[in-house]
Amino acid sequence: MKKFNLGNSDINVSAISLGCMRINGIEEDNAQRLIEKAYDLGINFFDHADIYGKGECEEIFGRILKKASFKREDIVIQSKCGIIPGKMFDFSKEHILNSVDGILKRLDTDYLDVLLLHRPDALVEPEEVSEAFDSLYKQGKVKAFGVSNQNSYQMELLKKYLKQDIVANQLQFSIPHSSMISQGLEVNMITEGSINRDGGVLDYCRLNNITIQAWSPFQYGFFEGVFLNSEKHKKLNTVLNELADKYNVTNMAIATAWILRHPANMQVIAGTTKVERIEAIAKASDVKLTREEWYKIYISAGHILP
Ligand SMILES: NC(=O)c1ccc[n+]([C@@H]2O[C@H](COP(=O)([O-])OP(=O)(O)OC[C@H]3O[C@@H](n4cnc5c(N)ncnc54)[C@H](OP(=O)(O)O)[C@@H]3O)[C@@H](O)[C@H]2O)c1
Numbered sequence: 001m002k003k004f005n006l007g008n009s010d011i012n013v014s015a016i017s018l019g020c021m022r023i024n025g026i027e028e029d030n031a032q033r034l035i036e037k038a039y040d041l042g043i044n045f046f047d048h049a050d051i052y053g054k055g056e057c058e059e060i061f062g063r064i065l066k067k068a069s070f071k072r073e074d075i076v077i078q079s080k081c082g083i084i085p086g087k088m089f090d091f092s093k094e095h096i097l098n099s100v101d102g103i104l105k106r107l108d109t110d111y112l113d114v115l116l117l118h119r120p121d122a123l124v125e126p127e128e129v130s131e132a133f134d135s136l137y138k139q140g141k142v143k144a145f146g147v148s149n150q151n152s153y154q155m156e157l158l159k160k161y162l163k164q165d166i167v168a169n170q171l172q173f174s175i176p177h178s179s180m181i182s183q184g185l186e187v188n189m190i191t192e193g194s195i196n197r198d199g200g201v202l203d204y205c206r207l208n209n210i211t212i213q214a215w216s217p218f219q220y221g222f223f224e225g226v227f228l229n230s231e232k233h234k235k236l237n238t239v240l241n242e243l244a245d246k247y248n249v250t251n252m253a254i255a256t257a258w259i260l261r262h263p264a265n266m267q268v269i270a271g272t273t274k275v276e277r278i279e280a281i282a283k284a285s286d287v288k289l290t291r292e293e294w295y296k297i298y299i300s301a302g303h304i305l306p
Pocket residue numbers: 018019020021022047048118148149170171214215216217218219226228252269270271272273274277
């Protein structure tokens with residue numbers, strides 16, 4: 001399994017990670033099998049958020065951690081806070097500190113490796129975020145910090161006040177959902193792809209050594225569904241299947257390899273709940289697509305080359 005350090009930190013992480021947002025939808029024994037299989041495949045990174053399953057996903061993971069075949073210190077656990085579903089976003093010091101206490105209790109662990117701010121809060125006061133992060137860091141409750149769904153200037157604002165580095169930004173990214181690529185290819189054009197939706201976040205993250213974590217790597221739109229084997233993405237699936245045959249892997253592995261091929265060293269946050277699918281996805285670590293193949297996949301998803 002390909003590994004690298006998260007941002008400027010010394011936390012060594014697998015390029016493929018298991019997202020735990022859906023583990024409350026399966027039996028706990030099956031969740032344990034999934035998590036242990038992921039670990040055996042070299043996946044040492046597990047992504048959570050305080051809101052997944054209203055906290056249930058962290059609780060399940062915490063119970064599994066106590067009986068798993070690996071130890072707490074063998075893995076990297078990330079969680080997120082800042083969303084109060086349907087009501088508001090909250091990056092206040094009080095909310096961040098309380099959220100982390102809740103996360104640690106549910107995961108039944110003394111520390112989080114990484115804490116992300118889940119979605120930008122319009123009322124953010126960066127001085128408060130800084131105080132919260134500093135307090136969590138000094139108490140040993142959180143080792144590293146990052147953000148999710150933030151653009152470049154939102155990160156710049158935080159950076160002005162934070163004492164700790166931003167090590168990761170978790171963003172939606174997949175072959176069909178790749179405006180962070182198209183805006184860089186269609187610069188200054190009057191095309192849909194040229195729209196800068198995130199303040200040039202891809203280049204910003206590369207310049208600042210912030211790891212981009214790709215969430216929903218097999219979905220398109222805003223939770224519209226999976227593009228693999230979908231009638232709506234026929235051309236893309238034809239190309240993915242051709243390459244799957246060539247490399248003797250599944251289409252999921254090719255879709256994952258497409259993200260891993262980008263030189264920004266992105267991390268893929270896969271959200272499957274199936275052992276056989278995480279096995280298939282992990283095979284992407286051994287596939288290095290050629291430049292021609294990478295572009296062929298991109299174009300087959302309907303993106304243009306000017
Ligand atoms: N930061 C954020 O705002 C944010 C937002 C959303 C998610 N996330 C994180 O990202 C992780 C991944 O998100 P995600 O779960 O949406 O990602 P995903 O890996 O793209 O999607 C997983 C879902 O797609 C299904 N699926 C995968 N391959 C399939 C196929 N070939 N055919 C049919 N169904 C297939 C899976 O079903 P099976 O379980 O049956 O395989 C599962 O329901 C989450 O767990 C979470 O940690 C972060």
